[in-house]
Amino acid sequence: MAMQLKVPSIVCDGCADTITKAITELDSDAKVNVNVETKEVSTETSASESAVREAITAKGHTVE
Ligand SMILES: [Cu+2]
Secondary structure, eight states: OEEEEEOTTOOSHHHHHHHHHHHHHHOTTOEEEEETTTTEEEEEOSSOHHHHHHHHHHTTOOOO
């Protein structure tokens, strides 16, 4: 399913890479788009929103 998450802890492209990896580790077919300026993560994945939130949090980021 498609989801949009606000991740205020994103500050640079490195964060974007970390988050992209966190989601593709859950679902290798996931499409992930991270907007560093707006700190928004858009993803299209078969993983649940709670699993995605947990994966991002596990990398040290904060999901709003
Ligand atoms: Cu960063």
